[in-house]
Amino acid sequence: MTSARKQRLIDLDHRRLWHPFTQMQGWSAEDPLIVSGGEGNELIDIDGRRYLDGVSSLWCNVHGHRHPKIDQAVRDQLGRIAHSTLLGLAQDTSIEFADALVRRLPDGLSRIFYSDNGSTAAEVAIKMAYSYHRLRGRKNRNKYITFEGAYHGDTLGSVSVGAIELFHEQFRPLLFPTHQLPYPFVRRAPWTKADEPDPKALMAEVERRVAEIAPDAVAIVIEPLIQGAAGMKTAPAGFLKLLRDLADEHGLLLIADEVATGFGRTGTMFACEQEGVTPDLLAMAKGISGGYLPIAATAATEEVYDAFLGAYEEFKTFFHGHTYTGNALACAAGLASLEVFDEEGTLDALSGKIERFTQGLAAVAELPHVAGIRQAGVMIGIELVADTATGEGYAPRRRVGHQVCMKARERDVIIRPLSDVIILNPPLSITPSQIDHLLETVHWSIEQITQGRDQDQGDDAP
Numbered sequence: 001m002t003s004a005r006k007q008r009l010i011d012l013d014h015r016r017l018w019h020p021f022t023q024m025q026g027w028s029a030e031d032p033l034i035v036s037g038g039e040g041n042e043l044i045d046i047d048g049r050r051y052l053d054g055v056s057s058l059w060c061n062v063h064g065h066r067h068p069k070i071d072q073a074v075r076d077q078l079g080r081i082a083h084s085t086l087l088g089l090a091q092d093t094s095i096e097f098a099d100a101l102v103r104r105l106p107d108g109l110s111r112i113f114y115s116d117n118g119s120t121a122a123e124v125a126i127k128m129a130y131s132y133h134r135l136r137g138r139k140n141r142n143k144y145i146t147f148e149g150a151y152h153g154d155t156l157g158s159v160s161v162g163a164i165e166l167f168h169e170q171f172r173p174l175l176f177p178t179h180q181l182p183y184p185f186v187r188r189a190p191w192t193k194a195d196e197p198d199p200k201a202l203m204a205e206v207e208r209r210v211a212e213i214a215p216d217a218v219a220i221v222i223e224p225l226i227q228g229a230a231g232m233k234t235a236p237a238g239f240l241k242l243l244r245d246l247a248d249e250h251g252l253l254l255i256a257d258e259v260a261t262g263f264g265r266t267g268t269m270f271a272c273e274q275e276g277v278t279p280d281l282l283a284m285a286k287g288i289s290g291g292y293l294p295i296a297a298t299a300a301t302e303e304v305y306d307a308f309l310g311a312y313e314e315f316k317t318f319f320h321g322h323t324y325t326g327n328a329l330a331c332a333a334g335l336a337s338l339e340v341f342d343e344e345g346t347l348d349a350l351s352g353k354i355e356r357f358t359q360g361l362a363a364v365a366e367l368p369h370v371a372g373i374r375q376a377g378v379m380i381g382i383e384l385v386a387d388t389a390t391g392e393g394y395a396p397r398r399r400v401g402h403q404v405c406m407k408a409r410e411r412d413v414i415i416r417p418l419s420d421v422i423i424l425n426p427p428l429s430i431t432p433s434q435i436d437h438l439l440e441t442v443h444w445s446i447e448q449i450t451q452g453r454d455q456d457q458g459d460d461a462p
């Protein structure tokens, strides 16, 4: 039975909210799951029912919900101050947090510029890179090198360097032009044509194109190891290193967007470590506060930072900043989260969990409508198609990915797809038995929707 409070909240949600990336027409036709609590790796709905948080609240929760140490750190900070500005003032917790971040970042990244979310962290990197070249007298450099399928957030600068047709094309007239290169991902699926370029050939193509377009280019912008929002598309080993080398060769900056990959998601603290790469600028958000509070940062090398130094009247200042830059509560959460990494040996425990996922996913890969599985650490994409022999996808109106995720709720698992790619990206604190439950549920849900009696019920079917 629906309580009066729950019904009131549902009505208010339908009347007052506009949910992100959501077709509100369909949304308002259904009762939303209302979360009112969380504990460990579980979300608790308003009726007290518990669900495994299989996408870590949009890829950001790291050590679980209501972690005692992070909770306490936020409470302690609240006892001092919630927020004061970094414009014209310094603030103790944000200083400590910047130092703790630098100590964990790839060697050579030494300056932290705070902002509020992943889009602004990318936007800051974009603007810094442009100004860096101008300040060094290279005023002709004004184009960014980006990749098909890239996603760097939803503000207009970060949309400009993005390349997901569904999200970005409608805004194209508002965006600055970029050099868009092929991304060296090739589906290894039954329908892959023999003459389809292999990743090595695509990497060679990237190398050739960068040489051509480098003279007016500012920076190469990349999601290291894996493109998240494109549907978890992995890059071949050595691609990031190749981009570092190309950037060096042609005098470009390398911007690594680690908003999704940072803070352990790919098995190391930062994905760049896996190829021994230090980018010139590194954007982080999501897991930076353990998934507690909105904060982001863009890390820069001293070389980039130095370009902005000068007498006041030279106006070399980086003219960018947000009201809540370096928010003390969020920095306290972030600082505590980094300490939890050390105290709980989070990264050491992770390799066994990643392996458990890899092994468990083998059974999912056998399902008839699974076209391919991609994995980098705990970032996992399971691509569903109508016909694996031809590669034909499902009609969008069927919303098969969405249906699979709704099915999983029947077994107390929350996941969210990207079109018909089922995404798994749990908190790093997920336990072995929770991994098994997540995989069994996903297997069952895919089976039910793609083979079972729910097969022909499109979302808009009666």
Ligand code: PLP
Pocket (backbone or CB within 6 Å): 117, 118, 119, 120, 122, 151, 152, 153, 154, 223, 228, 229, 257, 258, 259, 260, 261, 285, 286
């Ligand atoms: N960059 C990458 C690689 C992302 O995956 C995302 C979000 O998913 C963003 C940037 C944008 O982050 P936010 O949603 O915090 O603005």
